[in-house]
Amino acid sequence: MRRVVYISIDDTDEIGYPKSTGILAEMIAEFIDSNFSPCSFVSRHQLFIDERINYTSHNSSMCFTTNLDEEEFAKVIKFAEKLLIEESAPSSEPGFAIAFEDEISNLNEFIKFGKRAKFEYITKDEAYSEASRQNIYLKELKNTGHGIIGALGGMALRLDGNDGRVKGKTKMSKDEMSVKELLDLGFCDEVLDENFNLVDKNEKILTKSKLKLIVKNFKAVLLVKSDKNRKFIPYDIEELREF
Known part of the structure; x- marks a missing residue:
């Protein structure tokens, strides 16, 4: 049976790199669209700006939702991790988070974590502890892997339902x-x-x-x-x- 899944990534690019975090999120969504189930829009979530954080330009993460069963869930993890390792920028620190919505232990507490990530400096250890408490799959994929913090924060903010902007801008055919x-x-x-x-x-x-x-x-x-x-x-x- 398919259930609602949240997928979030962060810190996959560098200045001048042609494939942004948003593009990689869309590539994961396209894989899911083509093989399993339709995906939602990709949302961008602004996180804390601080000199201790090695962000590219704006320190934002990307998140989207879909519907998967257990077997598809495992296949998406395998595909997304391979994609992020191979297609992210050489100096990037990509993080990947994925979870079934109905398996998250405490949505209210998790959303509080996401809101903290907008205004506070959070460590990797804190992110891993929160992911463990909330039953969320969280993985660092390259270099120091600090993107796990933003990936987890972005997922929490998307679950809040009132944060972020939809990736991209659209030109209409009429004025x-x-x-x-x-x-x-x-x-x-x-x-x-x-x-x-x-x-x-x-x-x-x-x-x-x-x-x-x-x-x-x-x-x-x-x-x-x-x-x-x-x-x-x-x-x-x-x-x-x-x-």
């Missing part, structure tokens, strides 16, 4: 579209205003620039605001940095 048109495209799950209220499906959204989504209530959400002409415009990347 203005209704909420209904956007939803019908499957581009996002919801369109919310600055107060996180649903925007009416008949309202028009200015879509001239590439659109960036956030994670809100476990969904991929387009966040918009009213301009001086009472038109809805999407939040830009700078405005979304808090997510």
